Amino acid sequence: MVLDKEFLKHAFKQKLTSLFAEDIIELNKYHYFTALGSLVKDYISENLMKTNKYYLNHKQKQVYYFSMEFLIGKLLESNLINLGIKNVCEEALTELGIDFNEVLSVEMDAGLGNGGLGRLAACFLDSMASIGIPGHGCGIRYKYGLFEQKIINGYQVEVPDNWLKEGYVWETRKPYKSVIVKFGGDVELIKEDDELKVIHKNYEPILAVPYDISIVGYDNNIVNNLRLWNAETVDEDFDFSSFNNGDYLKAAEYKYSVESITQVLYPDDSNEKGKILRLKQQYFFVSAGLQSILRRYEKMKLPLNKLDQYISVHINDTHPSVAIAELMRLLVDEKSMSWEEAWKITTNVMAYTNHTILAEALEKWPVDMFKKLLPRIYMIIEEINRRFCGEVFDEYNGNWDKVNEMSIIYDNNIRMAYLSIVGSHSVNGVAKLHTEILKNQELKSFYDFYPEKFNNKTNGITHRRWLIESNPKLANLINETIGTDWVKHPLELKKLEAVAYDISVQEKFANIKKENKINLSNYIKSKYNINVNPDSIFDVQAKRLHAYKRQTLNVLNILDLYNRLRENPNLDIVPRTFIFAAKASPGYYLAKQVIKLINSVADKINNDHSIRDKLKVLFLENYGVTLAENIIPCTDVSEQISTASKEASGTGNMKFMMNGAVTIATLDGANVEIKEIVGDDNIVIFGLTAHEVIEFYKNKNYHSRDIFNNDARVNKILTQLTNGFLNVSNYEFNDIYNSLLFNNDEYFVLKDFDAYVDAQNKINRLYMDKEKWMKMSIINIANSGIFSSDNTVAKYADEIWNIKKINFKNQSLD
Structure with a gap:
């Protein structure tokens, strides 16, 4: 065609x-x-069929990327x-x-993710298809996604994200490829012909129905697949006898309980029902995905004991880690393979990416709950743990403390990160610093035990989405300046360094930035009726709302700057527009209070005419991929200010950098690598190092009240949170106030405050020198190619999945 x-x-x-x-x-x-x-x-479907046929006929090794989130955004333009x-x-x-x-x-943006985890998965799928890696996604088709965020009276209000209300043009429902997923019930082990047989009965069957979304490679004819699973009743007819007898609730109960599995992303797990639902979600898509993979593998008519030579499964964080036990169940129970052979294949197939060092994010499941919901899977994890603990016991000469420290099952909990490590052949962090912290601190015992498994793969972003699509004028200027080779070979962006000092090129870059800022200003005016000066510094913090990401630090600096402007409206500063965009988890009260704080500060500042419009604060609601595509191209200053040692990598830092923003950052996550690449003169670094933070935690010698008592600025700002200055109740921000003082400022907001203010003052001075600022901007763009997910995925394929690139361009796929 x-x-x-x-x-x-x-x-x-x-x-x-x-x-x-x-x-x-x-x-x-x-x-x-x-x-x-x-x-x-x-048009896409023709190449999808040809691609799949090629993979099948050539018995091509394929990778399946298992993730709770795929934040794919809009697909038409892409x-x-x-x-x-x-x-x-x-x-x-x-x-x-x-x-x-x-x-x-x-x-509409597809409601399939929340933050960086899901966007990374989407970038990886794009890159796999674009560089010729046979790779597919596996996840859940959420009916309502996370939520749509509304800001009402400054508060976050969650409403359903009904992204499927008009249907979804890109998906194809394939009921003929449905599989059954089993929950609960009783498991009986019997001997039959000297073989152990597993009988699972009285279980609750759920029908997993696949919906496929094509992932189109860039200019290469390759189309891979994202398979999302929808939970449906095995028999679509509910209990009509109960219905006809007037028991309407009973008749619909089963249907509702089944459909709840794929209703929303991350249901509130502050209660047991929510926890059970989350675990159901994880096992549901993992079991369905693995059953589908095995069925497809069998079409190639290859021996099952060679599965690991043709299939890789990548676990994106701990959410899909139950895949390890499920693959064992399928191989041992369904395919009658010996435990030893099945374990060898499973560990060779599975690879695991760790995305966090936050203790609360290293997932654990209560044994009693897990055993009741997934009885056979629990038995398998018990056996995995028994054998692993035996190895640890032998390695450490009967040291039971070491066994308990590393045991997958301990203190009536199943530690899923530990299962992921034990059951995979590769464990990677997502930035150099993050990986080193995992190896030397958080997972040190496992690194000592399995040093060969650990490696680093710094995150990446697809430059097709985050530069070519979201900033087409900049992309065209780059084409005019250095040619088009960078589109397929993003490291070629490095050639821009040669023109970083060229005044004419700088002016063209500056004009494009100005146009982008005007576009966003017009959007803000139309949606919020707030006038924004496009000649001001656009200072942006757009990311998930979490205490360690320290939106609070940003707000405290804004209040300090506002106080200085009130004292001296003639203060010599470039007008500054601070832009926030973030969603807070519905159950995360402190984060939601930070949103209220940002909006209260915005109301106060934006309505104070005495400061002569030198300062504006905006919170843009319902942050997602499309809003990010509008914000990032016009950003001057990228806020990457997490507590050092807490951010695994970040990908927003890369997107802003690729669009010419200058980063203000702590030495955390991939900020460290950005600094190494662009040099000290093209980034603004401040604050505690990861080592210093870890030492403070270890020695417990940080006391936030000392800063409150000795720094007049901090004292004044925190007092303003609780004395009615922000035109709210004196008690409105007590929890934020208490977290900083009475809970000893867990994320060192006050400790880094002075250094952050100095860094912001430095930003102001740098921006006043237009030529220097544009030079910094261009050098950031020039060095961003290394963070293309094309490079990252190529490393995964070569060093973890053992998959070679395929070149279909100008070839028949038949």
């Missing part, structure tokens, strides 16, 4: 007719989007770019009298 302009116009009108049976002039942008998306999907038909589509629609950008705006 050749998609030239005339063919597209004809096919588009035909698609409108077949879908809606209306003349084009009777339809609107929503119909146009559906028709164009459907037409593009038809697919058009990767197919190389964006321009011709725009021309075709324009000639039909249709506004192409309006059509693009109709698409």
